[in-house]
Amino acid sequence: MRSLHGEPAVDTVPGLTAGPVALAWLTQFLVGTDLFVVAPLLPHIAASFGISPAGTGLLVTAFSVAYVVASPFAGWISDRRDRATVLVVALVLFSAANAGTALAPGLGLLLVARVVAGAAAAATGPTVYALVSTRARPRARAQTLAVVGSGLLTALWVGAPAGSLLGRYAGWQTAFVILAAGTLLLAVPHAVVWRRLPVPATAAPPREPRPGRPPGTGVAVAGVTVTTLWAFSVYSLYTFLAVALHADGRATAVTWLLVVYGVGAVLGGQLGGRFADRGDPVRVTRTALALTAALEAVVALVFSATWALACALGLFAVAAYAFFPAQQRHLVDLFPGRATALLSWNNSALFVGLSLAGAAGGPVVHALGYPALLYLGAAVAVPACLVARGRPPRTLGKEERP
CATH class of the missing domain: 1.20.1250.20 (MFS general substrate transporter like domains)
Structure with a gap:
């Protein structure tokens, strides 16, 4: 057929x-x-x-x-x-x-x-x-x-x-x-x-060709920049969560709150992947980033109430981690012949964002408190949502190497 x-x-x-x-x-x-x-x-x-x-x-x-x-x-x-x-x-x-x-x-x-x-x-x-x-x-x-x-x-x-x-x-x-x-x-x-397992002849669903040149370096840089901003937003919350709970006298809640967060992250990844396959991956990434910003602010607002914090953390993790598989699919669809390179840059961007969150988060928490760091993370997710744009090329990409 x-x-x-x-x-x-x-x-x-x-x-x-x-x-x-x-x-x-x-x-x-x-x-x-x-x-x-x-x-x-x-x-x-x-x-x-x-x-x-x-x-x-x-x-x-x-x-x-x-x-x-x-x-x-x-x-x-x-x-x-x-x-x-x-x-x-x-x-x-x-x-x-x-x-x-x-x-x-x-x-x-x-x-x-x-x-x-x-x-x-x-x-x-x-x-x-x-x-x-x-x-x-x-x-x-x-x-x-x-x-x-x-x-x-x-x-x-x-x-x-x-x-x-x-x-x-x-x-x-x-x-x-x-x-x-x-x-x-x-x-x-x-x-x-x-x-x-041979590489299939097709790397993307058949679509009508779209005129114009294939995406260049600028598109790739913009794509991984979004990942850096996303990682800063997400890991500014995660990295200092246990520290903040210990300082607030809620050390016994750390383990089960991290489990709630982890389960939400796994669920979010599955939902993000499913929605990205059924629709436009970029729309999924932008929606996930917008929800990440909103829910990170909610976590800051309810931080002092443990059960409300658990609910907010779970929802935040679902929204935040829906981003990553959709972003990966977007990059692979854009650059099928350079898939590993783009995914490598994407992973590096994640680590850069994580490192920046760790470097900036400590002084912010020390000077202004943990909720202030969450508001900063939410603010960073907003430009990430604005930068995330573009659609994969409509030509049938072919994988060049196994």
Whole structure:
């Protein structure tokens, strides 16, 4: 069955089965757990090396900086080489870095191991997303990306706490040994699965051609800038939530409020992916950003009332995380031949926004209080909503490389 343009009809394009999606999900979960587990393990690491917790905070910075710097380069390589091979090499390197983290005799080598881990993680996430997006059914691309991305979100509220408990009772090194073993084992099926799944002939639903040149660098920069603003808005709330609750005498509420937030984030990702596949991804991103701004202000207003805060946090997470899979689909549709590179830039933009939120949030909370930071985050989401624009090209994109 063929379309009017002579291409295979979209409905006949084979999609992904549960196996490859589960493999991609598990990969994102383990990499995400490594990303999020370091912060709660910092006191144990500090005690192990006889240094202050503030000094071990460099481990988080080293990982994040390495990720931001390496991600665009890793995406560039992945779009020009066999993506499955790039992913396998990255997972093996990631495993070695985690083993090095567990075995490091001092802070210097520990920092080196975290830099290597950050660089390897920069190659895993976007490559996994690109492999999935180019093989998913076009009409289910964003939803599939959302399912895979939920592995990262699940690590936020399941993997990291589990690793923290493991570090408390079995030693912080144990958590990294398990992560090293897990990612090394995942490299084997990744080396086989993606080569058995050919890239479909069509990368987007058939549409009437649209005149004009393909989108250029300016469109890509504008797109990832939106992600930076979104990340600042979202992570200014998340990063300092536990600190603010502790300072307010509500430390016992931290765990279950974070669970509410995590469940809302997973649900939001699924809804965002579904709506982006059924309509215009840009409309979904703009709607999500507008709701993010409004609900972040609501969280600030009800912060002192715990149950109202729980409801507002859940709704905020649903709205905020609906943005990401829609944004990923938008970028892949715009640049199908450079999918990994654009997703890499997008992930770097996320880390830049997260880092800016951490850097600016501390002084704001100290001087004006946590609700003031939330109002700032809500204000930042407004220009993000205005910048988010443009539609994917209407031509049938073709993936250039596996």
